[in-house]
Amino acid sequence: MTQSPSRYRTAIIGGGAAGFFLAVNLKEMAPEMEVTIFERSHKVLAKVEISGGGRCNCTNSFDHVTDLSQVYPRGHRLMKRLFNIFDYADAYAWFEHHGVPLVTQDDDCVFPASQDSHSIIDCFLHLARQSDVHIRTGMRIQSLDELSDFDFVVVTTGGQPRLQGLEWLNGVGEIAPPVPSLFTFNIPDQALRSLMGTVVDHASVLLPSTKFRSSGPLLITHWGMSGPAILKLSSYAARWLSEKDYQCPLCVNWAGLTDAEIIEELMRLSQQHPQKQLSSVRPFDLPQRLWNYLLEKSLSGKAVCRWAELGKKDRNRLANILSGDTYNINGRGTFRDEFVTCGGISLASVHPQTLESRLRPNLFFAGEILDIDGITGGFNFQAAWTTAFTVAQAIANRSSSV
Numbered sequence: 001m002t003q004s005p006s007r008y009r010t011a012i013i014g015g016g017a018a019g020f021f022l023a024v025n026l027k028e029m030a031p032e033m034e035v036t037i038f039e040r041s042h043k044v045l046a047k048v049e050i051s052g053g054g055r056c057n058c059t060n061s062f063d064h065v066t067d068l069s070q071v072y073p074r075g076h077r078l079m080k081r082l083f084n085i086f087d088y089a090d091a092y093a094w095f096e097h098h099g100v101p102l103v104t105q106d107d108d109c110v111f112p113a114s115q116d117s118h119s120i121i122d123c124f125l126h127l128a129r130q131s132d133v134h135i136r137t138g139m140r141i142q143s144l145d146e147l148s149d150f151d152f153v154v155v156t157t158g159g160q161p162r163l164q165g166l167e168w169l170n171g172v173g174e175i176a177p178p179v180p181s182l183f184t185f186n187i188p189d190q191a192l193r194s195l196m197g198t199v200v201d202h203a204s205v206l207l208p209s210t211k212f213r214s215s216g217p218l219l220i221t222h223w224g225m226s227g228p229a230i231l232k233l234s235s236y237a238a239r240w241l242s243e244k245d246y247q248c249p250l251c252v253n254w255a256g257l258t259d260a261e262i263i264e265e266l267m268r269l270s271q272q273h274p275q276k277q278l279s280s281v282r283p284f285d286l287p288q289r290l291w292n293y294l295l296e297k298s299l300s301g302k303a304v305c306r307w308a309e310l311g312k313k314d315r316n317r318l319a320n321i322l323s324g325d326t327y328n329i330n331g332r333g334t335f336r337d338e339f340v341t342c343g344g345i346s347l348a349s350v351h352p353q354t355l356e357s358r359l360r361p362n363l364f365f366a367g368e369i370l371d372i373d374g375i376t377g378g379f380n381f382q383a384a385w386t387t388a389f390t391v392a393q394a395i396a397n398r399s400s401s402v
Helices: 017-029 046-054 076-082 088-097 118-130 163-169 228-236 238-243 259-272 288-299 312-323 379-401
Strands: 009-013 034-039 102-104 109-112 134-137 152-155 175-181 199-206 213-220 224-226 247-253 325-330 340-345 363-365
Touching (some): 009 017, 017 118, 017 379, 046 118, 076 379, 175 228, 199 228, 213 228, 312 325, 363 379
Parallel strands (some): 009 152, 152 363
Antiparallel strands (some): 175 340, 199 213, 213 224, 247 325
C-alpha cells in the first residue's frame, strides 16, 4: 500500500539560517509534510542575529561578480549549477514577498530595510509557526540512527571549527577537514597597532609568492588588520594559511594602484605643491595618521621637508612603501572573529542536483555543513538559501512521486 504524503516526516538537524529557510519552503511546497527542527542550543537563529553587526547582510546583488570563483573560493561550480534552481534574485524576491523589504548598498551588499537582523528572524519564526513546523531546542543529535523514524533527514548544522565536530557523520560521505575562514590577522607591530581605528578605503593585499590577493577597505586594529580586504584574503587562502600555522608575510598596497601610477601621482604633487611640507599633502586620500606613519617609515625624519625637495631616490622609497609595505602575520585575530569555516561534507559525496548523500538515501545536506564557503558580503547566506531551497524542492518532489 502506498504511503500517504501526509505521513511523511522530515527532520532538520540545525536551527540556523539554512535549517529555517529549508523548513518554511518545504512546508510551502509540501504542506502535509511533518517537519521538525532539532537545535542543540536553547536558542535558534543565533548566528543570524549577530551577523552583519546585527543587521544581517542576507545576500548580494552580484552586480560586479563576473565569475563565482571570485566570491566562492570553494564550491563555485556547484553554486553555478544550483543558481539555476534558486539564485540571488530569487532570494531577494522571496524575502520581499514574505514581508521583509530589502535595500542594496553601494557595495552591492543587501540588508533588510529595517537594518535589523530581527526582521529576518521574525519572518522565519512567524512562517514556521504559521505552517506548524516543530522546533525542538536543547536537542543534541549524536547519531543519525536517533532519527530512524523520519523519512527524510537534512543536516544544516553549519560549519564546525574542528574535525571532531563532524565525526558523528562518519560513513555518510567524505569529509573535508574544516579550517577557519573569514578571520582577521594578528600583526605584532606596535607602530602599526598605534594607528588602530584607521580605515583605508582602497587598499590591496597579497601573500608574497602565492596567487592569493584581494582588495577593498582595510581596517587597522589594536591587534593587527581587519576589514573586507583582509577577510577576503583569509577566505581565499584559508587552507594555505592553516598549513602555515598563520605565520607568513603580508604585503599591503595602501593606494591599490601600480608602481607607475603611484610615482606619477607623487610627481604631480611635487609640481602642484612644491612649497608645502610632505606631511601636509596626503596622496590617495590616505588618513593623516597613516600618511605620517608611512613618511616616517620610508623617509625617516624627512616628513617636514617640502615636496620640491623630494628627490628621485626618496620618491622611489616612498612609492615602494605605498605599493609594497610588508608585515609579518603572527596568528589569527585575538578574538573569535571567524563566523565561517571551509571544509565539511565533500561535494563529491552528494548528488549535485539534490544535495542528497550518495551513500545514504534520503539524507541531505544544506548550508555551511557542505564544503562551500564564500567571502564576506552576503555570499555565505546566499549559499544557505540556495542549498536549502534545493533540498526542500528535492524532498517535496520525492514525497509527491512515491
